[in-house]
Amino acid sequence: MATVIVAGGGVIGLSIAWRAARRGFSVTVADPSPGQGATHAAAGMLTPVSEATYTEKELFALGAASLERYPGFAAELTSATGEPTGFRRTGTLQVGYDADDLAVIDELHALHDSLGVPGRRLTARECRGLEPMLDPSVRGGLLAEADGSVDPRLLTRALLAAAARAGVQLIRQPVAQLIHDAERTRPGQAPEAGSDAERTPPGHAPAPGSTPAGTPGARPQQGIRPGGVRVRGVRLADGTELTADWTVLAAGWNSAAIDGLPADCVPPLRPVKGQVVRLRAPDGFLRRTVRGIVRGSSVYLVPRESGELVVGATQEELGPDTQVTAGGLWELLRDARTLVPGITELEFTEAIARLRPGTPDNAPILGPCPAAGLVLATGHFRNGVLLTPVTADIITDYLETGRLPEVAAHFTIGRFHGDHPGPGTRPEAAGRPG
Ligand SMILES: Cc1cc2nc3c(=O)[nH]c(=O)nc-3n(C[C@H](O)[C@H](O)[C@H](O)COP(=O)(O)OP(=O)(O)OC[C@H]3O[C@@H](n4cnc5c(N)ncnc54)[C@H](O)[C@@H]3O)c2cc1C
Numbered sequence: 001m002a003t004v005i006v007a008g009g010g011v012i013g014l015s016i017a018w019r020a021a022r023r024g025f026s027v028t029v030a031d032p033s034p035g036q037g038a039t040h041a042a043a044g045m046l047t048p049v050s051e052a053t054y055t056e057k058e059l060f061a062l063g064a065a066s067l068e069r070y071p072g073f074a075a076e077l078t079s080a081t082g083e084p085t086g087f088r089r090t091g092t093l094q095v096g097y098d099a100d101d102l103a104v105i106d107e108l109h110a111l112h113d114s115l116g117v118p119g120r121r122l123t124a125r126e127c128r129g130l131e132p133m134l135d136p137s138v139r140g141g142l143l144a145e146a147d148g149s150v151d152p153r154l155l156t157r158a159l160l161a162a163a164a165r166a167g168v169q170l171i172r173q174p175v176a177q178l179i180h181d182a183e184r185t186r187p188g189q190a191p192e193a194g195s196d197a198e199r200t201p202p203g204h205a206p207a208p209g210s211t212p213a214g215t216p217g218a219r220p221q222q223g224i225r226p227g228g229v230r231v232r233g234v235r236l237a238d239g240t241e242l243t244a245d246w247t248v249l250a251a252g253w254n255s256a257a258i259d260g261l262p263a264d265c266v267p268p269l270r271p272v273k274g275q276v277v278r279l280r281a282p283d284g285f286l287r288r289t290v291r292g293i294v295r296g297s298s299v300y301l302v303p304r305e306s307g308e309l310v311v312g313a314t315q316e317e318l319g320p321d322t323q324v325t326a327g328g329l330w331e332l333l334r335d336a337r338t339l340v341p342g343i344t345e346l347e348f349t350e351a352i353a354r355l356r357p358g359t360p361d362n363a364p365i366l367g368p369c370p371a372a373g374l375v376l377a378t379g380h381f382r383n384g385v386l387l388t389p390v391t392a393d394i395i396t397d398y399l400e401t402g403r404l405p406e407v408a409a410h411f412t413i414g415r416f417h418g419d420h421p422g423p424g425t426r427p428e429a430a431g432r433p434g
Contacts (some may be wrong), residue, residue: 001026003244004399005234007175007258008251009034011042011152011385012377014159015392016248018077021166023396028169028244030236035156037252038384041276041354043302043310044155045289046070046148046386047092049117058410059363060115063383065407066390070148073389074155080165083158086151086304090288095127095134095141097338101293105142112144119144131286133342138292149289149302152385171242177235178247178260180371229262231374246399248375253320253357255378265369267378268416271320271355274382275328276312277336278350279343285309292339299335301343309346311336314353315382322353356381366394366411367404375399376413 004020006013009031021027048063074087096102105121112119120143127141128134164170233243249255253271286303302310314328329351336343359365359379364387369376377395380387394408404412412419 002246002399004028004246004248005030005175005242005244006248006250007031007234008037008249008255008378009160009170010037010039010250010252011035011155011159011388012252012380012391013248013250014156014163015388016250016377016395017168018159018163018166019392019396020399021163021168023400025246025396025399027163027167028171028242029163030171030173030175030234030242031251032172032174032237034160034170034172035153037254038274038354038356039152039156041274041313041352042152042385043276043300043312044086044150044152044304044385045092045300045302046089046150047144047289047291048383048386049092049112049115049119049144049147056362057115059383062363062390062407062411063386064117066387067146067148069389069393070150073392074150077155077158077162081158081161083161084151084154085158086154086306087148088150088305089146089148091143091145092147092289092291093122093127093130093141093143094291094293095138095339097138097292097294099139100296102139104293105140109142112142117144118146131288131290131340133285133340134290135339135341138339147289149304150385151304151306151308155385155388171236173236173238173240175234175251175258176237178231178258178374179233179235179241179243180229180231180260180262180373229370230372231262244373246373246375248377248395248399250377252378252384253355255357255376262369262371262374264417265371265374265376265413267365267376267413268360269379270317270358272358272381273316273318273321273353274313274356275316275324275332275351275353276310277329277332277348278352279309279311279346280307280349281309281343281346283307285342285346286340290339292335294335294338297331297335299332299339301336301340308349309343311343315356320355322355324351324353328353357384360416364391364411365413366391366408367398367413369413 004025004027006017006029009029017027017029074085096105122141256269289302291300365379
């Protein structure tokens with residue numbers, strides 16, 4: 001039986017592990033705290049349409065392909081485990097507060113048209129008819145009926161249970177290093193000045209003082225010269241070596257910091273901080289996800305069946321900082337209150353910050369890299385929950401057949417080395433995304 005080690009047990013790593021085990025692979029996941037990364041903070045919007053921009057059409061197609069798979073994916077998980085995922089398809093209502101905000105909504109509507117996606121432009125009155133808690137000064141909106149949402153914490157629980165039932169072994173330890181059969185820099189040894197090992201990948205700025213998880217003091221970006229390298233598995237933080245036919249790198253924003261990555265396989269990642277607030281709302285407070293633009297700044301409110309209401313999210317480029325700040329929360333609540341004044345009456349339950357795995361073009365990095373035996377599944381930035389089912393399918397298809405499905409063609413690491421142009425190039429992320 002072919003063996004797979006997955007480094008990282010967020011939604012991406014766990015879903016790959018589950019799917020691969022279901023297809024007959026013997027799978028081990030290594031993660032010191034599965035599900036506690038970006039996944040733990042995510043709002044769980046499944047909104048390929050509302051997230052789409054003109055520069056990200058390939059990413060829209062990937063998101064749409066993933067949303068299409070969600071009903072089957074969620075149903076399969078629940079039937080395998082009895083665990084709910086909170087998946088529902090209630091749509092997204094995007095609203096605008098002033099004339100400039102409405103102009104943005106009109107642009108989004110035109111984008112929907114150009115992508116062939118049904119989106120209904122609504123008057124202010126129609127918006128309030130759908131969501132009576134909206135402030136009367138909301139000027140109009142756009143309804144994306146196909147959008148959905150899921151509860152990422154429930155999804156994680158279901159994935160952990162499904163993976164365990166499918167025979168996946170979970171080891172609660174960080175991966176410290178990749179093992180391969182080419183000469184490698186020794187742990188803790190600085191690579192030669194100017195060597196490939198010392199190269200910083202495009203778009204990646206190692207944060208001051210940052211270290212890979214579980215390897216205190218180790219230098220990020222240690223690597224080896226590419227060419228003829230075969231990755232044979234991983235060394236865990238306690239020194240245990242695990243060998244496998246395939247190693248899947250799915251450690252979120254921290255993926256690039258794992259020691260021993262061949263230089264051409266280092267994903268260009270940076271942590272992008274997001275803060276969210278969780279409130280508790282009475283039944284029917286909001287019926288669907290409401291996204292708003294308030295004087296140019298965007299905010300979202302995602303209701304769950306459980307009564308939880310998630311208000312998010314900031315987008316901050318501060319390195320690996322996960323402090324919840326008064327300023328971040330104030331901005332979120334200020335904008336959310338402008339759209340839905342009734343939120344001030346709701347019970348506050350949690351404020352949390354986590355780090356999205358950002359890439360230079362906002363798109364994930366999927367599939368093989370120049371080192372044999374190593375597969376990348378990271379960089380999902382603000383769409384990782386949405387992209388979970390399609391990523392799991394893409395990676396397991398690749399493990400099984402050695403071929404990358406067409407839908408993933410734009411998303412290999414080769415795009416950062418000039419192999420192909422990649423999915424849109426403008427590193428633009430307006431307002432507050434997921
Ligand atoms: C505030 C916020 C809101 C968001 N909202 C949405 C949304 O509405 N919709 C959406 O689609 N996406 C959303 N996202 C993005 C989404 O959360 C991420 O894209 C997604 O969680 C990425 O999943 P992942 O498994 O790659 O990473 P993570 O969830 O970060 O998981 C990575 C895992 O790797 C582990 N790890 C780290 N280092 C190592 C190591 N050395 N060895 C082993 N394991 C390691 C960590 O412990 C962690 O469990 C949001 C993100 C944030 C922060």
